[in-house]
Structure formats: structure tokens, C-alpha cells
Amino acid sequence: MTTIKNRDLAVFALGGLDEIGKNMYVVEYKKEIIIIDSGIKFPGDELFGIDYVIPNYTYLIENKERIKGLFITHGHEDHIGGIPFLLKEINIPIYAGKLALELIKEKLKEHGLFGKVKLYEIEENKVVPFKEVAIDFFKTTHSTPDSYGIVVKTPIGNIVHTGDFKFDLTPIGNMANLSKIADIGKEGVHCLLSDSTNSEIPGFSMSEMEISKSIHELFNQLTGRIIFATFASNMYRFKQAIDVAVINKRKIVVLGRSLVRAVRIGQELGYIKIPDDTLINPSEMRNYPDDKILIICTGSQGEQFAALSRMADKRHPQVSIGKDDTVIFSSSPIPGNAISINRIIDKLSRSGARVIHHKLRKIHTSGHGAQEELKLMLTLLKPTFFVPIHGEYRMLKKHVDLANECGVPYDHSFILDNGQILEMNQDHAKVTGSVPANPVYVDGQGIGDIGTIVLRDRKTLSGSGILLTLITIDKTTKTIVSGPEVITRGFVFMRESGELLNNISNLVDKTVTSSLQAGDMKWSSLKNSISDVIGPYIYKETKRKPMILPIIMEVRS
């Protein structure tokens, strides 16, 4: 394992570079380690059966005595979802904003970890001091309250991590603290790590105020029931739908476990205010006319098990969609979800509902800043060195171009890979090595027990299924005493492929018999012979390549 030697100040990522997800950044000054965020990533289609991907924590485990704390920028899963997995390995104090802290507490309770970890609330004007470094914070605007940028103050200079941010001059919640950001810039930024998600998008992102106007207009116009689909993570968005429903005297039904929780926490913390008797249970809907009901639900990304998908499939126990319903998608498709979303829109339309999505109305805006906002951050902070974070490669690259336009020379910008260590002194910055930062797969209870072989097997199985040949051999008489039997799953209809399977069985019989006669009693070579004979035959006959699994059982007479 690579370790960092002879370094004073170093920065690296364990996740979040060349990807959207599992954000985890590390700032080291001498003997002190500061961790920023601990996220998960949701797997793509090629990771068959995997539930989440988390970073490799090896370096942190091996250096746990030096860790001063985990600092959380905001409470989204790609920034806090990894916390239970991390805490199972090392017990470290966590610092987070009010809302994120509440979400983390619920997570810890679920995993039986609550009470075992020190939790501290971040406040903008309360610096957290350690021996060598000190941590300061500045408020940012994102799609969730209590989002912070983090400043790691070191004797060499300030390391600034923006968290996820946009600039919204007419936001729903708090505005970013422009004046504090400007002050930090005046004080001097040695290295900036900044959110690159929308670095390819020209201009300035739409204000949440525009969305607010659309919601007001729509709710005023619509006469039937409204189904408002959005993310449980976007508190400002569902807050707006709730606020307008309250004005229009609609009763509110919340569907989806994560959304129910988010609304509850939002109420507890005072971000969301709902008058008594306004929030109703699904079963109470029948007591009110359609035009007095707003349903807020999850599933705007086409998630298979979410409320909206079940409504579209007519599988929802409480809501059946009809021609008086309007479904609003207050979201835009994440790449990879377009097909599922379109399918849900099709099904809802078929049921007669009117469907409104971001292409038809100003009903969604991103929580991440576009190019002019990224340039505003760069201009306010004027960093000496720059590391674009939170983005796929082309986004990081584009962000470096923007930084260059704002005066950061190309040789002061570093597109890092996860794990690559950027070491710095007063004048220089250089990549000096790396720590392990491979993705770790979580599948059910298993963490890291799934590797490329298992995934490759799942891919083969998914494409053409499996074909087993079974044979029992008497080791004493060197004869086949049972089989060959051929069993398939996911390959062909067994019933209708009798001839093919018969031929395969005969081929196995011939191969094994002649091997046994030749004295070959080594099962591994026997299995190889079977695969070598039937694989090509199956491909010739079917143009398919199922996984072939020859099985030999042995008995002694």
C-alpha cells in the first residue's frame, strides 16, 4: 500500500472523481486528517445485482488515529450514504449541518450505531479548531437546506471545498453567503475543490423562484387531482408544492417512505409548515373532491418500486390514475433513466392523465451551478491551485477550462483520479503517489465480497443463461451410473428443445465414455473436455453462449 511520506499538506479523493457519486475527499496537514463527506453511488446497469458502490476505506482504517473528524457538506446520499459502512470500520466524530445531522441520526439508528458516535452541528460562524488545522464553513445554496462549503485552514494556506452548490439570487431557502465567500477569497485560497456537475451547461441556472411561479400558475389552473412527483432529497421543491397546496386549500397526501420521512424531518426542523388537518392519510382521500387533493410522491426518475411507478402500472393500493388527474414531474431525467421515465409517462397518459414534465414547463431546475456560477465561485475565491471535483472526466476537464478563463493557469489545475495524492507546499503542487481507491461493491449484506469474476458470471448468465450437464461416475467400475442429464435455465424453453438437449446429452456421454475408457479419471480434465465439445456445438446450433457447467458426481460400488 502506498502511504504519503514527507508531506506537509496533501489533498486526495477516495470517491467523486470521474464519477457522480460516493463523494469522499481527504485533506491532510502533517498528523491531522480531515475527511469531507462519505457518500455512496448507485450502480449502473453493468453492475448486475449490486445495491451500492462505496469507496475503499483502507487508507482511513490504517490511519484512523490521525483522523480529526468527518465533515459533511450536506445531507444527500452521495455525501452521507456511506457513513454506516465507514463507522463499522472506524469510530470518528461527525460534523454536519442541522438537516444533514438529523438524516445521519436516523441512519445511525437504523444501523444500531446511534449513541456510539460523537455528532456535532456545524454553524457558519463557529470555527472548529484542531492542533494544526481549523475548519470554517460558509453557507451555500443547493437543493436542500443547510448546505455548506468547508474551509480547512492550514499553516500553508486555506483548502476550500465548495460542496454541491449553485448561486440563486432569489432562492427558496438561504442564499449563499457571498460576503463570507468573498472574505475567504480576500484572505487567500491555496487550493479550491469545486463542484463540476454542470460545468458543461452554459449560462446561469434557473432560479428556484421561476419554478415557484410555475407551481403557482399550474395549481391555480388545474381543476382535478394533482400528483406532484419529485425527489425526497429536494426539500425546497416539495416544500413549494406543499406551500401552494396550503394556499389553494388542497389536502396533502405524501407517498413514498423516503419522502414521508423527509417531510416529517422538515416539519420537525421548522423548514416545512403544514396547518393541522392538511396532511391526510391515503385512505382519507375519498372524503375530499379531486380538486382538493395534492399527492406528493417519489418515483420521478422512473424507479421501479416507487409510488409513481406503481400508480402507472395500476398496482398502487390507494391511487388509481384517471383522466381528471395531472401528473407533474418536477425533475429532469438523470442519464440512464430516460427510458423508464418515458415508459411511466406513456402509461400515465394511457390512463388518461395529463402529464407535465420539464420539457413542457419550467418545472425543474438543477441544484448545481452552470458555467457562470462556477466562474463566479472561482472569481470570488481566486485560488492558487484548483482541483475540479464531483463530476465525470469531461466535466472536470471543462471546469479546468473555466478556471483558466478566470485566471487559474492550466499548470495550476489538477484533474485527479480517485486516490491520487496532490501534495502541496507554499509554491508548488504535485501528484506524488496514490492510495487505494477502487470501488467497493455492496450486495445485500456483503461488502466487497463481489468482484469482477462474480460480475462477469452474472453478465454471462444474463445474456444466455446456464446449461448444466450432470453425470455420476462409479469410481470403481469407471462407468457412468447416472446421467448424462442436461438442465438449463435462461437458455431455451427446455420443453421445446428436446432434440437439442438430447444431442448435447449424447455428446457428453460419448466424450466421457471415451475418456474413461482411455483411463482419464481426472474430473477437471473431464469437465474441460465436456465444455470443449458441447460449447461449439451449442453455438453452432443456437448462436448462443450460455454458461456451461459440467458436473460430475462420483460414487464407489
Add this chain to the structure above:
Amino acid sequence: MTTIKNRDLAVFALGGLDEIGKNMYVVEYKKEIIIIDSGIKFPGDELFGIDYVIPNYTYLIENKERIKGLFITHGHEDHIGGIPFLLKEINIPIYAGKLALELIKEKLKEHGLFGKVKLYEIEENKVVPFKEVAIDFFKTTHSTPDSYGIVVKTPIGNIVHTGDFKFDLTPIGNMANLSKIADIGKEGVHCLLSDSTNSEIPGFSMSEMEISKSIHELFNQLTGRIIFATFASNMYRFKQAIDVAVINKRKIVVLGRSLVRAVRIGQELGYIKIPDDTLINPSEMRNYPDDKILIICTGSQGEQFAALSRMADKRHPQVSIGKDDTVIFSSSPIPGNAISINRIIDKLSRSGARVIHHKLRKIHTSGHGAQEELKLMLTLLKPTFFVPIHGEYRMLKKHVDLANECGVPYDHSFILDNGQILEMNQDHAKVTGSVPANPVYVDGQGIGDIGTIVLRDRKTLSGSGILLTLITIDKTTKTIVSGPEVITRGFVFMRESGELLNNISNLVDKTVTSSLQAGDMKWSSLKNSISDVIGPYIYKETKRKPMILPIIMEVRS
């Protein structure tokens, strides 16, 4: 099977409705059947291992004596790809435009069908007469030459099928025959079937002339090698790249089997003109400086085995991408492909190449008309009845709204499902029944031998793999003589899961032994007991649900 009785005029689709792909439409007048197009569809991710999807041809097979011919609107796979599969069932004459006919001939040669089928070339002014109906054609603009709309003239009235179309007033190839379309409208259109692909897109699609300008500008500016990625099906697009390369004296390398064929056919038919010595082999590239080379290749949709993907992965034998290369994506992502395309852009950027795609430049336009073009077609043709085709449900629905804006009353428009029969007389139209139109899956050599059970198995296998328990039982002594052995694929690393697999094996042993002692010698119930015991145990321990396959071999002592 449903048949159409007592009908004079009927229209239905065997594919193409509520989907993009496998277009196949049928017009019947009394005893004459006209088929329009015979396409395939490429499967979505949920169709594990399936190569193509084709329509159910049962109705056509059962009524083959009445079929007068298959008329092809244009030569794209979703309109001609199904021809070999159809011709294996019924031998019918095919009518197609010049380019489509050439592509069909190559297809027939590949499948050993050439010479066995009557082929006729469509010409715009040559009506094809049958006893009751006659077929007329009008030129349209699409992304490929020789695209036609088709008019089925019947005693009740004209049925018009637009094919895929846009209106481009500064096209690269032929302009749509506006005057003939207007004349057909004047003569009267009883029922219009019109392309709905872009019915959700406002305005008028960008002209191919704009793309031409961008290509000219880019090729003039760029100093290094140019890699131009597009579709083999978009002859006008690669023609433009070729034309500009010829002007700029770049040598041209064509990569990708389908593209090489398309360029050859384009040259044979005179659509593409390349001076001698301009087209070179990949191996000759090294003889020329980078700024004298244009590579045209496939793979702009992120296709895994296409030339571009291999370049991005540094797996291409002849082309290695570097910092002097510019890669142009002359395409826009089809939903579902965004992630693969982004990944390729990331890899190309990492290799140092400049990447230009449709978000950054006017480098792609659709071959399908947007709302104003659809309205122009509706206005020119003024149909009595309207059936939106070639689109997913929400597109068909939107198209009906557009038709309404153009004067077609809602009750004269019909959103059909594949298979639904729209029967018409002089004054009325009505859905009267349906023919089988389920999707048929092609997997390797197998057509229709894959059904929901096999697909469900592939899905289970893809998610958590398979776990086999093997046991050999002596039928005479009622004892286990070999096993239980536990084998897994795609479930866990077998090496590192020894304890789990041991426990499973012990559970199987206990279950089988006690069943045998109780006298249960019925293998099926024994297998069920095994699954019932180990399934819940595995889920409890791993939170995974692999396919469980208990196998019992028997011997007699």
C-alpha cells in the same frame, strides 16, 4: 385467432405503435392485402440476451394468398430489417426505392434468399395497380435517399402512409414533393398514417444545410486528424463529411462494417462521389500527415463493438487517439444510450482528444419532422381519419392533439395498439377487433423460442447468480451416496464463502436425510424441501436471492 369479417377497408399495425421500431403496417381492401414496411426493433436492457424483436407474422402467414406485396418506405433497419425473417415464412414480392432495394438485395444474399423473391423498384410516377387497389408514391425528405410516402388507392378512398419524414427546404438530397402531396390532399385522403417520432418537439427541425455549414467551418478550422462518428444509416450525413474532406484534400478512411457497405452502395448508386486515391485503407494512414486525414466511423451511439468504442478503449488496431485528434459526434443520443456515450466521450477526452458533440455545435439534426412539419403534412393532406404511427404512446397522443389543431376532430383520430383493426367505410371508422401482434424475440438462431420464463430466469440470474445443490441418492438403500455439494456462479466468491456454503450443505444434508428416513422418495417434493429450507437461510445471511437449483441424481446399488 381473430380474423376480419365483413369488412371492406381495414388498417392495422403489426409493429410500430407505442414503440420506436419493428414498423409494419397493413392495409386491406376486400381480398387484397398491402403490407407497408417490415422492420426489426433493437431490444432494451430488460430483454436480457435478445438480439432483435420482430412482429408476430401469424396473420400474414394465414392470409398469404391475399398479400399483393410488401412496400418499403425507406431502407432503415426498423423498416427493412425484418424482411429475411418474413420471407422465411412467406414468399411475397417486394417494392422499394432504389437505395432500399440495394440494401434489401444484400440482406437477401446474406440469408441465401436472393433470386428467390420478386423485387421491384418504386418510382414516383409509376402507380402499381392491382385488381381492387393501386399503389402510388410521393418523395419525402428523411436522413436517407429514396424515401417515400405511400398511397393505397381504394374504391372507398386513399390511405396515405407518410413513412419517416421531415420537411427540409434546403435539403442535401431530394426535397419532398410538396406539389404531389398537395395534389393527393386535393384528391382526398380518407385516412392518414403519419410519423409521430418528434411530435413532442416544438417548431421546425433544423435543416441539413445548417449541419453542412458547421462541417465546413469545423473542417476549415481543425488542424489535426478528424474522426467523424455517425450512423451508417444516415447517408446524407457521411456524404457531407466526405464532400468537405474532398474539398480540403483530406484522405478518407472508413471504419465499421455497416458504414463501409453504405459508402460502397452510395458510390455504386451515384449518391456519393469520391475521387480516385482519396479513399484509403487504415494501414495507409501513416503515409499522410494528421491534418490530411478524415476517419469516418460508426459508434456514435456508444455501441460496444463499434470502431469508436474500440478507439476510446485503446483497443483499435489501426487508430490510437491522441491530443491532435478531434472527434465529432454527428448524432444525438437515443434514450438509453446516454451513459455509454458519455463514457466514450470521457475516455476520448482522457486520451487528449477534443470532442465535439451536438450540445456544443450544430452538428446534428433529426430525420423526423417536428410539430410544425407534422402540421404541414396534416394541412396538405387534410385527412378524414387519422392514425398516428411510429411512436411511443405519449408521441401518438401529442400527434392527435396536433391533428386536432389542424382540423381533424378528436373522434376521427385513433390511437391504436399493435394488432388493433381499424375498419372503415365511406363515413365511419371503428376499431372492430385485433390480430396477434405480440413481440417475437430473436436470440441467435432462435426465433420465438424465448419467452417470459426464460427472460425471467435471465433476470434472476443477472441479479444474484445461481446456487446448485447436488446430491446422489441410492434408490435401493435410500441413502445419500454422494454430496451434498454446493456450487455457485455469480453469487459469491466461492473461495471466500466457505462457511456459508458449508452451512448450506449441512442444511441440505439434514433436510434430505430426514425426508428419506420418513420415506419420501419423490424427487420433486425433495427438491422443494431443499429450496424451502435454504432459500430463506441464504436471504437471511446475505440479503440476496440467487436462483436455487437442487439437483438429485440417483443410482441403484
